[in-house]
Amino acid sequence: MPEAASAQPTRATLGASEFDRDTALTPREPGVYDIDLSAGWTIINAVNGGYLLAVLGRALADALPHPDPFTLSAHYLTASQPGPAVVRTETVRTGRTLSTGQASLFQFDEQGREVERIRVLASYGDLDSLPDDVRTTAKPPAIPPMEQCFGAEDGAAPVDGSSAIADRLMLKLDPSTLGWALGQPSGKGEMRAWFGLADGRDPDPFSLLLAVDALPPTAFELGLSGWVPTVELTVHVRSRPAPGPLRVSITTRNLAGGFLEEDAEVWDSDDRLVAQSRQLARARLA
Structure with missing residues (x-):
């Protein structure tokens, strides 16, 4: 009997991924x-x-x-928990090329009171209608080939209890930003990685919103540890990403008063800058 051919991994398609199912609303x-x-x-x-x-x-x-997010500014008011939630949206303005709306997510606390978790103000357009003209001085981050980078399966899980999201991501970190995992943080406040979804689903504008906040915090390379909760996050989606893995670069230049900023760039397989973000986060100093 001939030897069976090795099975090829099945890639999830847009709309049929775990990410799509877990972000679907009723x-x-x-x-x-x-x-x-x-x-x-x-x-x-x-x-x-x-x-x-x-x-x-x-x-x-x-x-x-x-259909497409162009810019979203989110304020994280209270920590969200797994379980039922309600999202309420409001249309602020509609125009020919852009429409603006706001949305809030609510959950109930232990006393049964409704609590707002996050509030977003956003402008939407059609990414496919944008002109192709690009004039930029931005350059893709210098990240080693994926096979020379490291993921959680290689022993780089950042924090106890964080493996749930790590199991759903294809995250390969640049070794030069992994000093924290070896007890030797660089002090530079940089984090770079190859990024994708673990089931192989190709990126789209909504997965870019995940990509800007999916890497370990830059605070780890500053010598800090523990949860670094987001206070505010603004994302600009610049282009519909090409199929294939993304490259994400995040930097922090200033930690002061227990808060730090993180500036992120996301590049696609065609070397295009497809998303940018800045967030303010709280750092645990002790």
């Missing part, structure tokens, strides 16, 4: 959506901010006349 009435936040996107029991932004991003895409 319309309750116009502008109101229900969702069960998945425990699969948690970091130390709190739901990841990029995953939450993708959830609200999808709600706004349904509520607004334009």
Whole structure:
């Protein structure tokens, strides 16, 4: 009997990925959506901010006349937990090329009171209608080939209890930003990695919202440890990403008063800058 051919891994398609299922919302009435936040996107029991932004991003895409997020500014008010949540959206303005809306995500606390977790103001458009003219001084980050980088499966899991989201990501970190994992942080406040979804689904504008907040915090390379919760996150989606893995570069230049900023760039397989972000996060100093 001939030897069986080795099985080829199955890649998830857009719309059929775990990410798509876990960010899908159920319309309750116009502008109101229900969702069960998945425990699969948690970091130390709190739901990841990029995953939450993708959830609200999808709600706004349904509520607004334009399909694609161009810019989103999110304020994280209280820590979200896995479980039922409600998203409420409001259309602020609609125009020919851009529409603007806001969305909030709510959950109930132990006393049964409704608590707002995150509030977003966003503008949407059509990425496919943008001109091809690009004039830039930006350059893709210098990251070694993927086979020379390291993921959680190689022993680089950043924090106890953070493996839930790590299991859903293809994250290969640049060795030069892994000093923290060896007890030798560089002090530079830099983090770089290859990024994708573990099931092989290609990137789209909504997975870019996850990518900007999915790497280990730059605070680790500054010699800090523990949870670094996001206070505010603004994302600019610049182009629809090409198929294939993304490269993400995040830098911090200033930690002061217990807060730091993180500036992120996301580059696609065609060497295009497809997303940028800046967030303010709280760092645990002791």
